[in-house]
Amino acid sequence: QKEVEQNSGPLSVPEGAIASLNCTYSDRVSQSFFWYRQYSGKSPELIMSIYSNGDKEDGRFTAQLNKASQYVSLLIRDSQPSDSATYLCAVTDGGSQGNLIFGKGTKLSVKP
């Protein structure tokens, strides 16, 4: 059973702090890794995609990938109350032409 593991949280950080969200995956042949943000009652919104080892930065967001450790993370700098949401880690299933395997999500709460 291919799995994506996330700490369900809630992760609580003060406004302005760095929020660190972590994800591990079991499928060694996974090639693509995504972070989605989902506000309560809304649909998932793609915020980061990463395909190779290392860091990828986009504004206040940095995704980090380590394929050897089967680990992907998302850092949110200068966290804002509007970042409060559930963050879903998704990994492509290497054996199924790209189906996404989702983690259960980490709920982030940014306190003013």
Place this chain on the structure above:
Amino acid sequence: DTEVTQTPKHLVMGMTNKKSLKCEQHMGHRAMYWYKQKAKKPPELMFVYSYEKLSINESVPSRFSPECPNSSLLNLHLHALQPEDSALYLCASSRTRSDEQFFGPGTRLTVL
């Protein structure tokens, strides 16, 4: 146009009704997906269309019937649903099967 649209936003139906959910994208994407999401759970893949052909049916009950009339449109026909089918139904699209997926706003379905 960089979005996926879904109609209706909300749907309430009885167990004997027949209804359809609609999804549309004009990004030229050739893969489209239906997901089901229950509260506090990640999205679950139901169907995948790639180049207008059904690639995977994830053992979804036959009371759900997908249709892809053309490369921009995706329908989900519903018949004789059960109360446990109440959920947020999400449509997504991607350039190809292995590319990042973009979600529509979803249809909130309630089965009475």
